[in-house]
Amino acid sequence: xxSRAGFSLALIAGMSMACSLLGRSAGxxxxxxxxxxxxxxxxxxxxxxxxxxxxxxxxxPYTSGGRQAWQLxxxxxxxxxxxxxxxxxxxxxPLTNRMLYAAAxxxxxxxxxxxxxxxxxxxxxxxxxxxxxxSDDVVEALWAPNGADLAYILATAQTYxxxxxxxxxxxxxxxxxxxxxxxxxxxxEAVAFTRESRYSLTQDPGLFxxxxxxxxxxxxxxxxxxxxxxxxxxxxxxxxxRWVALPLWATPDPRLSLTHADGSGSLQLTIDPxxxxxxxxxxxxxxxxxxxxxxxLVAAPATSQGEMGGPSPLVVYDLDxxxxxxxxxxxxxxxxxxxxxxxxxxxxxxxxxxxxxxxxVLP
Numbered sequence: 600x601x602s603r604a605g606f607s608l609a610l611i612a613g614m615s616m617a618c619s620l621l622g623r624s625a626g627x628x629x630x631x632x633x634x635x636x637x638x639x640x641x642x643x644x645x646x647x648x649x650x651x652x653x654x655x656x657x658x659x660p661y662t663s664g665g666r667q668a669w670q671l672x673x674x675x676x677x678x679x680x681x682x683x684x685x686x687x688x689x690x691x692x693p694l695t696n697r698m699l700y701a702a703a704x705x706x707x708x709x710x711x712x713x714x715x716x717x718x719x720x721x722x723x724x725x726x727x728x729x730x731x732x733x734s735d736d737v738v739e740a741l742w743a744p745n746g747a748d749l750a751y752i753l754a755t756a757q758t759y760x761x762x763x764x765x766x767x768x769x770x771x772x773x774x775x776x777x778x779x780x781x782x783x784x785x786x787x788e789a790v791a792f793t794r795e796s797r798y799s800l801t802q803d804p805g806l807f808x809x810x811x812x813x814x815x816x817x818x819x820x821x822x823x824x825x826x827x828x829x830x831x832x833x834x835x836x837x838x839x840x841r842w843v844a845l846p847l848w849a850t851p852d853p854r855l856s857l858t859h860a861d862g863s864g865s866l867q868l869t870i871d872p873x874x875x876x877x878x879x880x881x882x883x884x885x886x887x888x889x890x891x892x893x894x895x896l897v898a899a900p901a902t903s904q905g906e907m908g909g910p911s912p913l914v915v916y917d918l919d920x921x922x923x924x925x926x927x928x929x930x931x932x933x934x935x936x937x938x939x940x941x942x943x944x945x946x947x948x949x950x951x952x953x954x955x956x957x958x959x960v961l962p
Contacts, residue, residue, distance in 0.1 A: 651942050657691035657698065658938055658948070658956060664704050669956050671941070671948055676956040683722050683729055689739065692746030698722045699742055699749060702731070709736050710754030711799035714779065719751060732764070738779060744787040752777060758801075761792055763811055773809045774816055776802045780824055782833040784840040788812065789860065791819075791834035791843045797826035806834065806845050808860055819862040822847055836860075838891045844868070846885045853883035853901070857923065868918075871926035878904055879912035879930050886937050890944045894918040896925070897947055897961060899937035910934055910952045915962060932959055 655672035657679075664686050670677040686704035691697070700722065705715035719737040722729045733751075738759065740751035747766035750773070752759055761774040761781065773790060778800075781792035788811055794804045804823040809816035824832070827848040835844040840860060847854045858865035867882075874880040879900055887898035896916045903909040910933035916925040938948040938956060946960045 651945060653942050653946075654940055655693045656939065657688075659685065659688040660936070660950065660954075671938070671956055676948075676958075681722075682724070682727065686717060689719075690742045692742045694746035696723065696725045697746065698724065699740055701737065702729075708754075710738075710759050711757065712759075714738055714754060714759070716754050739781075741781075741783055743783055744785055748787070750781075750783055750790055752779065752781070758799075761790060761809070763790075771814065773811070773814050774807070776800050778824075778826070780832050780834065780845070782836060784836050784843075784860070785838055786840040789840065791836070791860070793824055793834070793845070795824045795826050806843070806856075806858060808843070808862070817862045819843070819860065820845065820856060820858045820865050822856045822858075822865075824848065832885055835887055835889070837889050844887075846883075848883075853881070855882045855884050857920075866920075866923035868923050868925055871924055871928065873926070874928045877928065877930070878902065879914055880928060882925070888937070888940060888947065889918075892944055894920060897931075897937070899934065899949075904933075911936075913937065913947075913949060913959060929962065931961070934959075 653673040658669040658671055666681045666684055668679055668681050670679045684702060685700045687701040689699040700720055701717040702720055703717050705717040708714055709716040716736050716738055718731060718735055719733045719740050720729055720731045736754045738752040738754055740749055742749050748764065750761065750763050753762055758775045759777050760772055761777045762770060763773050764770045774792060776794055777792045778795040778798050781790060783790050789808050790811065791806065791808050793806055794800055794802055796804045805818045806820040806822050807816050808819050822845050824847055832846055842857055843860050844855055844857045847856055855868040856865055857868050870880045870882055879902060881900050881902050883901040884898045885901050887896045889896055894917065896918055898914050898916060899911050900914060901911065903911055912930045913932045913934050915929045915931060917927040919926055932949065934949040935952050935954065936950040938950055941948050941958050946958055948956050949959055951957045
């Protein structure tokens, strides 16, 4: 049975929480209430630039279940016990202090391709309450960037549906015949998804963008992932939601296709020939983060120095969009996985070879 359940996604947003992720510990003092004194000013104050801050989140590797998770944010990573049993972890939103998850790890399939499915639930860490949205037939789910809405893939007897559920409970169909390589734009206004050959499709394969507001979809690329890749593969968005990249594994030479989200064109990203002799220089890049303030990527290519596998490289590339070139590559560390931003554009969280999250400062 093909399995898509149980992958990890650390959803991160740029707002600090007013309390800790798992609540105040016993005996701690309440926070002080700041006193604001208003004074007259002859001229308005100049705006003060705000330094980016560490983003709080929870992280569970896709191989994990149970109750233990990593609490990431300012300071050292902290291993914590969750108040509920988790079968599959789909994400945590610091904006709403809620976790999206399946209580049971999938043990059965559904839909025309018998894809692994399970339940879908939300746990509110502040209120200490759990709400089951669906008892079964959910393949995967993701928080929207606002931490209130969510998208999910539902298995039916005939197809797999991409659906959008608002905070109010309104549930809408966005697309049918979707496969399981998908992600939500940072703007929250669109969802990128694939239709791939080797699945039971009634439509042509490719990469598609569907608008959340009205369900209008466009085909932005003919790229066909053909069912190859890992459970954590997904389209990778630029911070401004104008570009989306798709890792492709179906050919002897893995590729990274970069496409305009409006469908106006695409290009294949290649490695600068100047880095061709480096063992880590490959376009086989299943995961990267795009710097918020420049065309630079921090990536975890799918390669290692050992013949039998081992740690993956953590590499920083400058991105030349005119030439489709990844250049000025620098390897920073060897890691097990790239988790996500710590301080966007400044540092990232990675999973060490020992299975412990570590912070890496970026150039």
